Amino acid sequence: MISIQNLNKVYDPNLIALAEISLEIKSGEIFALLGPNGAGKTTLISSICGLTRQTSGFIKVSGFDTIRNYKKTRSLIGLVPQEFPLENYESVIETVKFTRGLFGKNPDADYIEKILKSLKLWEKKNTPIIALSGGMKRRVLIAKALSHKPKILFLDEPTSGVDVQLRKEMWDLIIDLRKGGVTVILTTHYIKEAEIIADRVGILNRGKLLLVEEKKRLIKKFGKKVVSVELREKLYSIPKKLSKEKVSLSEDKNSIFFEVSNSDNKMGISNTLKIIAETGLSIKDIHTSESSLEDIFLEIIADEERH
Amino acid sequence: MNFNSIKAIYKFEMARAVRTIMQSILAPVVSTSLYFIVFGAAIGSKISQLDGVPYGAFIIPGLMMLSVMTTSVNYAAFGIYLPKYTGSIYEMMSAPISAFEVIIGYVGAAATKSILISFLILLTATAFVSFEIQHPLWMLILLIITGITFSLFGFIIGLWASNWEKLQLIPLIVITPLVFLGGSFYSTSMLPVFWQTITKLNPIFYIINGFRWSFFGSSDVAIHISLFCMITFLLLCITVVSIIFKTGYKIRD
Numbered sequence: 397m398i399s400i401q402n403l404n405k406v407y408d409p410n411l412i413a414l415a416e417i418s419l420e421i422k423s424g425e426i427f428a429l430l431g432p433n434g435a436g437k438t439t440l441i442s443s444i445c446g447l448t449r450q451t452s453g454f455i456k457v458s459g460f461d462t463i464r465n466y467k468k469t470r471s472l473i474g475l476v477p478q479e480f481p482l483e484n485y486e487s488v489i490e491t492v493k494f495t496r497g498l499f500g501k502n503p504d505a506d507y508i509e510k511i512l513k514s515l516k517l518w519e520k521k522n523t524p525i526i527a528l529s530g531g532m533k534r535r536v537l538i539a540k541a542l543s544h545k546p547k548i549l550f551l552d553e554p555t556s557g558v559d560v561q562l563r564k565e566m567w568d569l570i571i572d573l574r575k576g577g578v579t580v581i582l583t584t585h586y587i588k589e590a591e592i593i594a595d596r597v598g599i600l601n602r603g604k605l606l607l608v609e610e611k612k613r614l615i616k617k618f619g620k621k622v623v624s625v626e627l628r629e630k631l632y633s634i635p636k637k638l639s640k641e642k643v644s645l646s647e648d649k650n651s652i653f654f655e656v657s658n659s660d661n662k663m664g665i666s667n668t669l670k671i672i673a674e675t676g677l678s679i680k681d682i683h684t685s686e687s688s689l690e691d692i693f694l695e696i697i698a699d700e701e702r703h
Numbered sequence: 704m705n706f707n708s709i710k711a712i713y714k715f716e717m718a719r720a721v722r723t724i725m726q727s728i729l730a731p732v733v734s735t736s737l738y739f740i741v742f743g744a745a746i747g748s749k750i751s752q753l754d755g756v757p758y759g760a761f762i763i764p765g766l767m768m769l770s771v772m773t774t775s776v777n778y779a780a781f782g783i784y785l786p787k788y789t790g791s792i793y794e795m796m797s798a799p800i801s802a803f804e805v806i807i808g809y810v811g812a813a814a815t816k817s818i819l820i821s822f823l824i825l826l827t828a829t830a831f832v833s834f835e836i837q838h839p840l841w842m843l844i845l846l847i848i849t850g851i852t853f854s855l856f857g858f859i860i861g862l863w864a865s866n867w868e869k870l871q872l873i874p875l876i877v878i879t880p881l882v883f884l885g886g887s888f889y890s891t892s893m894l895p896v897f898w899q900t901i902t903k904l905n906p907i908f909y910i911i912n913g914f915r916w917s918f919f920g921s922s923d924v925a926i927h928i929s930l931f932c933m934i935t936f937l938l939l940c941i942t943v944v945s946i947i948f949k950t951g952y953k954i955r956d
Binding site: 467470479490498499500 | 708710711718785786790791795798801
């Protein structure tokens with residue numbers, strides 16, 4: 397669906413926004429672009445959508461070049477920007493109709509009504525933008541982006557500044573759009589968001605694409621499980637038998653814990669637990685916790701910073 | 704050609720004027736009436752005729768030109784500056800629309816609004832003086848060319864401006880003085896020779912006089928010179944706008 401090859405965006409020699417980005421985004425997937433502030437997420441989206449001109453490299457959407465065939469590629473794309481760039485005194489319905497027209501489509505009152513109803517904006521259709529809450533404005537931007545029935549939807553930080561309920565509604569909407577055949581690419585600081593809705597994840601830092609992986613595979617590949625064994629009696633030093641197992645003692649001396657990578661956790665856990673049992677320690681309880689996508693993300697970024 | 708996109712921009716810009724319809728109609732009617740009271744009745748009564756035309760009628764083409772030039776610049780400049788200011792220009796840049804189509808939409812709307820207002824001034828003038836238009840078709844053609852040209856110029860200002868002050872700068876310190884000093888309210892024959900020469904350096908003088916010719920069949924300048932000036936300025940504006948869109952100046956990073 398989207399093919400990016402050796403994409404570079406250089407503002408000046410000291411400011412490289414994107415460096416040799418190559419990426420394939422598949423049709424019908426939800427792809428999350430993760431990265432800290434200034435990583436290049438918005439620049440990458442802007443380059444695909446036509447807001448920024450790349451310094452070098454190629455971007456193709458459905459096989460069409462975004463520069464040579466810009467009319468074709470842009471007609472396939474809807475964009476929801478990060479801020480609220482709306483004209484305050486326009487009504488909700490007029491601004492959505494305007495976007496549909498701008499994208500070259502004939503008026504379609506039924507479709508506009510359907511979008512506004514699905515985004516719970518129908519009651520506010522004649523309300524000027526200035527009178528809407530932040531969450532409502534976000535929905536208006538989504539309605540505008542969907543007004544011309546795009547095949548690809550870009551969402552730049554879609555849930556920043558929205559409340560918990562609206563965030564959940566946004567996620568449901570994104571999942572529904574995917575079910576309807578729309579490819580969704582979102583950028584987010586909120587890693588939990590990617591963990592919940594994304595199929596694949598790309599991590600950007602300082603303009604470089606560090607990795608692209610299926611979310612489940614990424615968690616399996618880089619994730620860790622922490623096993624905490626609560627003891628019936630305090631333990632003041634790790635028994636010799638456990639010294640090879642990378643087992644640590646908790647500060648309160650009431651439990652010991654060890655890490656097992658997700659890729660081989662079954663054998664790792666049973667082996668270590670067997671050795672603990674052999675030492676004669678009396679176990680009160682066992683807890684496990686898995687590393688989240690956020691933990692993995694932070695580790696990858698930290699690793700990149702170290703290098 | 705993406706007609707739906709052009710229509711969307713055009714309608715959106717026209718709707719902006721409709722939202723402030725009272726201001727759009729009242730302002731030109733009141734200001735024209737004031738001009739006629741001050742220049743037509745008070746000063747005009749001291750001037751019998753200019754080039755065989757009663758003074759009240761003589762200033763009508765000047766008033767219409769003053770209006771069409773300033774409003775088309777303001778409408779077009781504001782029209783493209785506001786999306787830049789609010790950030791909503793992202794839509795224009797991500798839409799499947801060419802620079803040429805964007806220009807037609809914005810410039811078309813600004814020119815339409817300014818031409819309609821100048822007709823409103825013409826209508827208001829009939830309440831104060833009686834006159835006949837010698838070449839109505841030429842009057843319409845010249846009005847349309849001027850409206851389009853100055854809308855293009857306004858579009859350039861709107862793209863160039865990085866703040867509200869800059870947006871107002873050119874219309875206030877360049878356009879308005881040049882229009883006032885371009886023979887809107889007087890004939891060059893009323894000026895000393897030195898100032899006649901200075902006036903002839905003002906390009907707007909030729910545009911206003913061409914328009915006056917369409918009303919009265921005579922003016923300070925031959926019509927073909929006026930037409931040449933108008934078309935040269937039009938082509939200059941088209942060239943600058945084309946370069947701006949081609950290079951992405953002040954639009955794309």
